[in-house]
Amino acid sequence: MSKNPTHPGIEQIELNSIFEAVSDPIRRKILWDLSERGESNCSTFLVYAPKTNLSYHMSKLREAGLIFTRYEGTQRFSILRKEILEKKFPGLLDTILESIRIENKELSVNLV
Structure with missing residues (x-):
C-alpha cells in the first residue's frame, strides 16, 4: 500500500476550501457520520457513493483540512x-x- 496521504497544515487550511467541501450533500453526510461515530473505516461510507466517487469526496474533505486519513494495511x-x-x-x-x-x-420530516 502507498504511504499515508498528505494533509494540509493549520496554516494551509482556508475557509474557501472548507465551504467548497461542505457544499456537497455527500460530503456533509460523511462529516455528520464521522462526528457521530468518531474514526471510521472509509468503506463505512460506501452507502453514499461508489468506491471511486467516494475516494473523490474523501480527498476533497482531506484537502480542505476537515478530516485526517490514515492507512492500516489495506x-x-x-x-x-x-x-x-x-x-x-x-x-x-x-x-x-x-x-x-x-x-x-x-429531510426526515419531509419524508414522513
Missing part, C-alpha cells in the same frame, strides 16, 4: 480534525455540524 480510516479546526476557526466545525443536523432533521 484499509483507510478517517477522523474529523476537530482540534486543528477549532484552533484555526473557533466554532466553525460546530456550526457546520449543527447546520447538517438541522438539514437532516428537515
Whole structure:
C-alpha cells in the first residue's frame, strides 16, 4: 500500500476550501457520520457513493483540512480534525455540524 496521504497544515487550511467541501450533500453526510461515530473505516461510507466517487469526496474533505486519513494495511480510516479546526476557526466545525443536523432533521420530516 502507498504511504499515508498528505494533509494540509493549520496554516494551509482556508475557509474557501472548507465551504467548497461542505457544499456537497455527500460530503456533509460523511462529516455528520464521522462526528457521530468518531474514526471510521472509509468503506463505512460506501452507502453514499461508489468506491471511486467516494475516494473523490474523501480527498476533497482531506484537502480542505476537515478530516485526517490514515492507512492500516489495506484499509483507510478517517477522523474529523476537530482540534486543528477549532484552533484555526473557533466554532466553525460546530456550526457546520449543527447546520447538517438541522438539514437532516428537515429531510426526515419531509419524508414522513
